[in-house]
Amino acid sequence: MDRTRPLVALVAAAALAVPGSALLSSAARAAEADAVRNGGFESGLAGWRCTAGTTVNSPVHSGGFALQATPAGSDDAQCTQTVTVQPNARYTLSGYVRGSYVYLGANGTGTTDVSTWTQSAPDWQKLTTTFTTGAATTSVTLYTHGWYGTGTYYADDLSLVGPGGSGTGQPPAAPTGLTAGPVTSSSVALSWAAVDGAMGYAVYRDGVRVQTVTGTSAAVGGLAASTAYSFQVTALGDAGESAKSAAVTATTDAGTGSGGGSSDLPAHALVGYLHASFANGSGYTRLADVPDSWDVIDLAFGEPTSPASGDIRFNRCPVTQCPSVESDADFKAAIKAKQAAGKKVLISIGGQNGQVQLTTAAARDTFVSSVSKIIDDYGLDGLDIDFEGHSLSLDTNDTDFKNPTTPAIVNLISALKTLKATYGPGFVLTMAPETFFVQMGYQYYGTGKWGGQDPRCGAYLPVIYALRGDLTLLHVQDYNSGPIMGLDNQYHSMGGADFHIAMTDMLLTGFPVAGDANNVFPPLRPDQVAIGMPASANAGNGYVAPAEVTKALDCLTKRTNCGSYATHGSRPDLRGLMTWSVNWDRYSNWEFQKNFDAYFG
Structure with missing residues (x-):
């Protein structure tokens, strides 16, 4: 990929913006909304497709989570999301990034695809670019990625602001039927009923999110023996995270011995x-x-x-x-x-x-x-x-x-x-x-x-x-x-x-x-x-x-x-x-x- 491309794209986007209102349809002048789903990564990677990456709770720009991804080999650790847009409409794409050679862009605009980037952002830096959709364009693909061999990058609070969009739906319903068992001295198994529209589920232990899963069961490990824990589950969807389920409490079994996490291993x-x-x-x-x-x-x-x-x-x-x-x-x-x-x-x-x-x-x-x-x-x-x-x-x-x-x-x-x-x-x-x-x-x-x-x-x-x-x-x-x-x-x-x-x-x-x-x-x-x-x-x-x-x-x-x-x-x-x-x-x-x-x- 040519590293000079972001400058060309910005010039093209600026040129498109000059006639502006003459090109916009009545739909484009409708109320603006954010089309990105889960742009703050508060629901894990729900809504995103990533070749590499995870969510972390530090560093973050806002909220509790951000994207962390590391390019490796021939992979630039790209995350993409396809969103619904209006034809002949102007959109502003923005987001906060950290790292070296971090890119933010949009493909499939129907006019000129755009991107913007930063060579070095030791702290959070806002990237912004704009584009106007083509006469027949109803969706575009947004992306962020790093550069080969340049190390880990972070992204948070990505948004695409313009007419309509697909980020205005409702989160899934809260999961029901949460049960705990079987229990060991260091783990508790959980299961719950499936939720329509859920792309995944988040598991909370004593109010703190400890893991995300795609199915309707999870085993929470790393627990202390003879200790009571409270668990809840949320559903993750395109439009965000549901309310938490009703809580269940489980007490781990007693272990024997001491030290080093070996308390419930057998003697030999x-x-x-x-x-x-x-x-x-x-x-x-x-x-x-x-x-x-x-x-x-x-x-x-x-x-x-x-x-x-x-x-x-x-x-x-x-x-x-x-x-x-x-x-x-x-x-x-x-x-x-x-x-x-x-x-x-x-x-x-x-x-x-x-x-x-x-x-x-x-x-x-x-x-x-x-x-x-x-x-x-x-x-x-x-x-x-x-x-x-x-x-x-x-x-x-x-x-x-x-x-x-x-x-x-x-x-x-x-x-x-x-x-x-x-x-x-x-x-x-x-x-x-x-x-x-x-x-x-x-x-x-x-x-x-x-x-x-x-x-x-x-x-x-x-x-x-x-x-x-x-x-x-x-x-x-x-x-x-x-x-x-x-x-x-x-x-x-x-x-x-x-x-x-x-x-x-x-x-x-x-x-x-x-x-x-x-x-x-x-x-x-x-x-x-x-x-x-x-x-x-x-x-x-x-x-x-x-x-x-x-x-x-x-x-x-x-x-x-x-x-x-x-x-x-x-x-x-x-x-x-x-x-x-x-x-x-x-x-x-x-x-x-x-x-x-x-x-x-």
């Missing part, structure tokens, strides 16, 4: 990743078919539209790759059923191919809003961070894990704290770093001390440290790893129980970072730690047979059956095991699950 939990967005040789496994033994199910994966965008999307496996994939409605129903059975269903962000680099504040904010949208849309219990590759790498001068300076790490910490604060104490937060992101920090942390070592060595340590009070589970990937030095100053390699014992003992004991005895990474609670292992030889390097898994558990929880590595105590409260993946375990006749069940009963 089995965690597994479910291939929800892709297919491989393990085959597709429907969520409803995952056995009850699995306590935490991580949906793999939510991935960024581009590494630095922060814009996370969860695209379920297409039927062309996964012929047995369930419908979206069945998938959401399976999530609710798992939650009703006391299981936790999380969205896992990243994976091998999903590099996420939150190097800017805009990327951080987009990450929070886009992840929140996934959690709300599917009614999930929380978030798993599986940043691999070069998603986290330390800057040269970043040598203090308690006070990190690397932007991608600082922004990730901020984003996770925001999500935790938004959803409350019941929000489940887990992390699945690789061993060199964590245990390699024992030897190498800070480029000045490495002698050329990989800048990812120990890069998760600032994140784990900062979130240690909020972290439900850390399950380091004890696989696809090279030899790692343990607290015994010996290198340990994959393939047997000793590797898992040594790596896990470091987390439970704490360790000096980069060999500095005055800079000790503190131990995690045993209930915050699960051991990460491949489910089968097909799933990844580092597979160990069930007998070796049992040996590692015996040594860590009972301090018996140990090998060459001597642990620093017995930890009977060790939370459990994590595996890649549920699909690969099913492929191997549930060998990993059966061994877990046999050990923990």
Whole structure:
């Protein structure tokens, strides 16, 4: 797109305006109205079609919400709306925007299409342009968009003022029949009757909007145990938002244990990743078919539209790759059923191919809003961070894990704290770093001390440290790893129980970072730690047979059956095991699950 086009369009619009009244019909001289529906985005994206975007409550120009969109790749993050207009009539299009290279325009005017733009708007800036419709024009398409690779933009209070218009209808009626149930210690399921003309629904918890959905049900997660909540629902339509429904009250179940959002996990939990967005040789496994033994199910994966965008999307496996994939409605129903059975269903962000680099504040904010949208849309219990590759790498001068300076790490910490604060104490937060992101920090942390070592060595340590009070589970990937030095100053390699014992003992004991005895990474609670292992030889390097898994558990929880590595105590409260993946375990006749069940009963 030619960036000089807005100037030409404005000149053309001005030329059309000169004869003005001579061209206008009697209809054009009728009372003016705003033709835009939901121009303030108070009803989410109702009325708009967006290639990318969400609504946020900060920053806003007025009201409670604004549009936030981030161009990525070949997408300029355009939002459009087609509105009804009168022929031979003059209209004024205006709106408030923030960001760089933000455009506002109209197509299909029947005369000369127009647009206006700003090169840089660090604060809200009003854009305005005018056009006159053609003799046969009854509708035009309005749009706003950003520019490729220039970062996040915001828009609010868009309007098209002129004769007549389609924004003068009535909002939908308020929903009826709102009921609550089933209830867990951290979530409440809601359902209600459909409303004619509704394009979606907004769910309110204690008077605050917490999510929008397209169907007539929702699962509100992130709740505190043994707490009463009030819920209401509104209908969203072309002409705005309805009144709120009658309120229903629900009290969450009581949890057990304490700390880090793990209060209602079982004493020993089995965690597994479910291939929800892709297919491989393990085959597709429907969520409803995952056995009850699995306590935490991580949906793999939510991935960024581009590494630095922060814009996370969860695209379920297409039927062309996964012929047995369930419908979206069945998938959401399976999530609710798992939650009703006391299981936790999380969205896992990243994976091998999903590099996420939150190097800017805009990327951080987009990450929070886009992840929140996934959690709300599917009614999930929380978030798993599986940043691999070069998603986290330390800057040269970043040598203090308690006070990190690397932007991608600082922004990730901020984003996770925001999500935790938004959803409350019941929000489940887990992390699945690789061993060199964590245990390699024992030897190498800070480029000045490495002698050329990989800048990812120990890069998760600032994140784990900062979130240690909020972290439900850390399950380091004890696989696809090279030899790692343990607290015994010996290198340990994959393939047997000793590797898992040594790596896990470091987390439970704490360790000096980069060999500095005055800079000790503190131990995690045993209930915050699960051991990460491949489910089968097909799933990844580092597979160990069930007998070796049992040996590692015996040594860590009972301090018996140990090998060459001597642990620093017995930890009977060790939370459990994590595996890649549920699909690969099913492929191997549930060998990993059966061994877990046999050990923990």
